[in-house]
Amino acid sequence: MATAEKISITMTPDMLRAVRESVEAGEYASTSEVLRDAVRLWQRQRLEDAERLDAIRARIRRSLDDPRPSLSTEEVRQHMETLFAKAQEDAARRA
Template structure:
């Protein structure tokens, strides 16, 4: 693995947390802690991208769906949902 040295500044509480994980033996170095944090961040960003892609696909499919509902039908649907939610809240 090719590496590049970076200098970063962390808030005091984060720096303590990094050092504590190394001192506890969970990681061999401060760099390992930061690399693990960045891998998790990267994974989260990829998952977020996949979720957004799925939402976009759903929106595209809905936009291309020839079935359309009138405003009265949509309003009645949300009125039913509201009524059900109010009943649940009172229970």
């Protein structure tokens, strides 16, 4: 395990109570373990957010680079109406 560094943090009373209750319930061995788990979750969430953002940027780039002609306003309206009608039909079948 890498060398650990001790830090000091400030938490609201509600947050601290939740951490302590989790330790007392046996979910974690210590408050440090709770916070390490929280940081791991935060790191994973940041990575997932970055991956989603990269995917969105790639889709935008593909769209901008698409050589097909743009749709007219009328074509978009007709397409949206078709999608809406299909969604209504699907909802009616499920009801």
